[in-house]
Amino acid sequence: xxxxxxxxxxxxxxxxxxxxxxxxxxxxxxxxxxxxxxxxxxxxxxxxxxxxxxxxxxxxxxxxxxxxxxxxxxxxxxxxxxxxxxxxxxxxxxxxxxxxxxxxxxxxxxx
Amino acid sequence: xxxxxxxxxxxxxxxxxxxxxxxxxxxxxxxxxxxxxxxxxxxxxxxxxxxxxxxxxxxxxxxxxxxxxxxxxxxxxxxxxxxxxxxxxxxxxxxxxxxxxxxxxxxxxxxxxxxx
Numbered sequence: 001x002x003x004x005x006x007x008x009x010x011x012x013x014x015x016x017x018x019x020x021x022x023x024x025x026x027x028x029x030x031x032x033x034x035x036x037x038x039x040x041x042x043x044x045x046x047x048x049x050x051x052x053x054x055x056x057x058x059x060x061x062x063x064x065x066x067x068x069x070x071x072x073x074x075x076x077x078x079x080x081x082x083x084x085x086x087x088x089x090x091x092x093x094x095x096x097x098x099x100x101x102x103x104x105x106x107x108x109x110x111x
Numbered sequence: 112x113x114x115x116x117x118x119x120x121x122x123x124x125x126x127x128x129x130x131x132x133x134x135x136x137x138x139x140x141x142x143x144x145x146x147x148x149x150x151x152x153x154x155x156x157x158x159x160x161x162x163x164x165x166x167x168x169x170x171x172x173x174x175x176x177x178x179x180x181x182x183x184x185x186x187x188x189x190x191x192x193x194x195x196x197x198x199x200x201x202x203x204x205x206x207x208x209x210x211x212x213x214x215x216x217x218x219x220x221x222x223x224x225x226x227x
Contacts, residue, residue, distance in 0.1 A: 030194040032214050043201055043218035044154065087154065091214050098167065101212065 003027060004090050006102035014110055018079045022106045023088030024070045032091040033064055033071045037084045038104065044087055047073075078109045114138070115219035117202050123225045124192055131223045134202030141208070142166075143175060143185035144216065146201040150162045154201070160185050161208075190222075199227045 006023045013019050019094055024032075033050035048055065050062040052057050056060075061074040088102035115136040124130055136143060144167075145157040159167035163179040174190040185202060203221040206212045 034214070035215075043221055044216070045218070046215055049215075085152065089216075099156055099216070102149070103153050103154075 001093040003087055003100045004102040006086075006088050006105045008103060010108050011054075012108045012110060015078055015080060017022055017109075018074065018076045019078060019088055019107060020072055020074045021088075021107075022070055022072050023090075023102050023105075024068075024089075024098070025038055025090040026069070027090070027092050027100075028069060030069075030090045030092045033058075033062075034089040034091075035062055035071075035073050036087040036089055036101075038087055047086070049094045061109060075107075078107075080109050080111065083109045115202055115217050117200075117219040117222050120220065121223050121225075123227065125227055126127045126192055126194060128190070128192050129190045130224070131186055132190060132200055132202075132224075133184070134219055135184050136204040136217070136219075137183065138173055138204055138206075138217060140204035140217070141182055142146060142178065142205045142213070143182070143188045144203040144205070145187050146187065146203060146218075148201060148221070150198070152222075155226050157188075158185075173222075192226045194226050197224055199223050 004025050017105045035047040036044040037047045038044040050064045054063045059076045063072045085104040087104045090100045118133045139206045142161045144159045146153045157171045158177045176188045180184045199221045201221045203216040
């Protein structure tokens, strides 16, 4: 089983749609969780951290389910500019420990 | 501009050559990393340095040797390049431990290496 798994997509959605991505991780000792965004031929950039209580940043909501070992990202009211690959990142081993990236889920928002 | 910068942006070379990629960050971060993103877009950590000291060294051929002259620089030297080394190499840095943001990665723009 891969350490961090994501549905590669692509998810093709119309503008204004709500879309959700899931990410599962295999190491139960994982401590920190993030979503990154990577545009085509660009570097990844932090989108948001994922906290146990769930957190929201504008149209984006991240959730963590430790019991089932998955995290999710919900995007409401999709914009064309949301088109990108969304990378799930799981960290274990303490501060500045081992970072494991998922392969990413590609989102394409159409007019 | 405060950022992580890498040079060169593109590198095309023949098999068997030795090449280096340079990375600099002016964010005042203590930790720097090298990642490899292959053709399937899988991003994998290669090395991590904290204050010039190696802290993570994943299973990477010893043809790859990182060098950190100071905490703002982490260069990657690759000997005897192979076809399979073709990928995008990203440098990254992260804030000091204890800031609460020490696992946040700030990436450079990447170096696209093509080995012919």
